[in-house]
Amino acid sequence: MRWDNLRLTGADGDDPAVPLFARGAVTRTFDTPEFRGMTFYEIQARSIINRVPAASRVPFEYTINPYRGCGHRCIYCFARKTHEYLDLDSGADFDSKIIVKVNAAELARKELASPRWGGHHVAMGTNVDCYQRAEGRYRLMRGILAALRDAANPFSILTKGTLILRDLDLLTEAADVTEVSASVSVGFVDQEVWRAVEPGTPNPRRRLQTCATLNDNGIACGVLMAPILPHLTDSPAQLERTVKEIADAGATHIAPIVLHLRPGAREWWLSWLSREHPRLVPRYLELYGRGSYAPKAYQEQVTGLVKEYAERHGVGRATPAMARRLPPRPTPPTPEPEQLRLL
Numbered sequence: 001m002r003w004d005n006l007r008l009t010g011a012d013g014d015d016p017a018v019p020l021f022a023r024g025a026v027t028r029t030f031d032t033p034e035f036r037g038m039t040f041y042e043i044q045a046r047s048i049i050n051r052v053p054a055a056s057r058v059p060f061e062y063t064i065n066p067y068r069g070c071g072h073r074c075i076y077c078f079a080r081k082t083h084e085y086l087d088l089d090s091g092a093d094f095d096s097k098i099i100v101k102v103n104a105a106e107l108a109r110k111e112l113a114s115p116r117w118g119g120h121h122v123a124m125g126t127n128v129d130c131y132q133r134a135e136g137r138y139r140l141m142r143g144i145l146a147a148l149r150d151a152a153n154p155f156s157i158l159t160k161g162t163l164i165l166r167d168l169d170l171l172t173e174a175a176d177v178t179e180v181s182a183s184v185s186v187g188f189v190d191q192e193v194w195r196a197v198e199p200g201t202p203n204p205r206r207r208l209q210t211c212a213t214l215n216d217n218g219i220a221c222g223v224l225m226a227p228i229l230p231h232l233t234d235s236p237a238q239l240e241r242t243v244k245e246i247a248d249a250g251a252t253h254i255a256p257i258v259l260h261l262r263p264g265a266r267e268w269w270l271s272w273l274s275r276e277h278p279r280l281v282p283r284y285l286e287l288y289g290r291g292s293y294a295p296k297a298y299q300e301q302v303t304g305l306v307k308e309y310a311e312r313h314g315v316g317r318a319t320p321a322m323a324r325r326l327p328p329r330p331t332p333p334t335p336e337p338e339q340l341r342l343l
Contacts, residue, residue, distance in 0.1 A: 034133055038071060038096045048107035048144075049122065060123040060156075064108060066140040068099035070128040072160055073200040075272045076227055079127045081264030090264035091271075095200070098134050105143020112151040121179075122148065122155040131161035133200065142167055149174035156181045158224060160201045162210045171219050182221040183255070184211045188233035189242050196276065197229070208249035215250045215320040223249070225306060226257035230287055230294060231280050234258075234302055240309045247313035254315045256306040258299045262292045 026042040029035070050063050069083055073095040080090035088097055101107075111117060124130045130141055145167055148155050155174070157164060164171075164182065174180050184207045188194070194204055201207075214221035223246045228234050233242075246254055261269055266288070274281050287294045310316070 030137070035071075035137075038098060040098050040100050040134065042100045042102045044103050045101040045107060047111065048101065048104050049111045049117075058123075058126065060121055060126070062120050062122050063126050064104070064122055064124050064130075064144060065127045066101050066104040066130055066138075066144065067128055067132060067134060069094050069097055071095065071098060071133045071200050072129055072198060074160075075197045076229075076259055076261070076265055076269050077128075078260060078262050078265050080268060081262060082127065084264060091268045098132075100134060100138055101140070102138070104140045105147060108144045109147040109150070112147055112153055119151075119153055122153060123158070124155065125158035129159055129161055130157065131159040131163040133161075135161070135163055142170060145170040145174060149177065152177040154179040156183070158183045158185060160185045160198070160207060162202045162206050165210055165213055168213075168217055168219075171214075172217055175219060180219060182211075182214050182219055183224045184208070184221065185224045185226055186242070186246065187225055187227045187229070187257075188238060189245050190233055190238060193229070193232055197272075205245070208245055208251075211246075211251055212249045215252065218320050220252050220320045222253035222255065223251040224255050224257065226255070227259035228256060228302055228306075229259050230298070231283055232277070236305060239302070239305050240312075243306060243309035243315065244313045247310070247315045251315055252320065254306065254310050256303045258294050258302055260292045260294070261288050266292070 025044075028040045028042060029038065030040075048064055048066070050065065052058055052061055052063060068086070069088075070077065070079070077094070080094045083090050083094040083097075086099070088094070124141075124144075135141055149170060155178075159182070171180055171182075186204045186207050189204045189208075191203075194201070208223070211221045211223060225242065225246065228239070233239075243254065261284075270281065270284065273284060287298065293299070
């Protein structure tokens with residue numbers, strides 16, 4: 001397997017060029033219902049704060065991802081392709097073979113303290129969910145959040161999970177010293193569709209309750225309304241129902257995104273669609289025949305409806321209770337020439 005960014009450091013005299021599996025990465029299985037059929041590969045990562053490639057169309061530069069692969073098993077997940085970089089498949093392996101960076105918290109504390117680190121915003125949950133089921137056992141996020149809090153480093157979290165509430169104490173402590181925000185991902189509230197395409201996730205309504213709880217505790221939380229599934233969750237009635245429930249949860253904002261089908265996710269999704277909704281396959285091939293994204297006109301139609309419903313139902317009118325008002329961050333001193341050379 002290829003583990004290019006997941007090798008041991010060689011600090012104990014080991015050769016860092018030898019792949020992890022050849023050097024005894026710990027493989028675990030757990031005989032409990034929530035982990036049955038899953039394998040966890042515990043590895044020592046070389047780094048944990050990742051810089052996002054400039055070509056990526058995302059509003060952040062740095063991420064922390066303590067896991068690779070995801071037990072949420074969302075059929076459409078855009079991150080599936082990344083498992084192929086490890087010589088694992090983007091289908092069943094992505095759902096059941098989870099890479100666990102067991103030294104994530106230790107690395108986070110070390111990298112945040114580095115003179116080279118500029119205190120940039122760190123986004124989490126942007127590749128696979130940092131609060132997937134595995135986090136309930138490994139508890140990596142508590143150490144990561146403590147490191148971010150102690151460094152007063154701004155961060156945000158995106159999750160489909162409810163486990164984030166376990167760490168509410170750390171989130172509120174961090175929000176007293178830096179900028180902290182969260183979003184929950186809820187693309188629809190249709191119970192039948194949820195069970196079919198997001199089988200490992202909490203109920204969408206439980207996620208919206210999580211959003212409400214975070215806001216009640218002063219952690220600004222909005223909703224990523226994603227993905228909106230063409231011909232499955234995109235009717236005006238379905239969209240308005242979802243937006244209304246998001247508004248009722250007190251979300252600070254709503255960001256709608258229509259399903260995109262990148263390689264890896266595309267094959268897995270179309271395979272599922274051909275089994276469960278074969279009549280929709282021609283429609284999807286028409287929508288996504290030229291690439292990973294639905295036509296711009298379709299996206300604008302759907303997002304326009306969401307915006308209309310958001311205004312109608314008052315999304316964003318509520319503000320987080322006990323909202324933190326942080327003092328302005330001091331301007332860092334200009335480094336001396338010697339310091340610049342060290343950076």
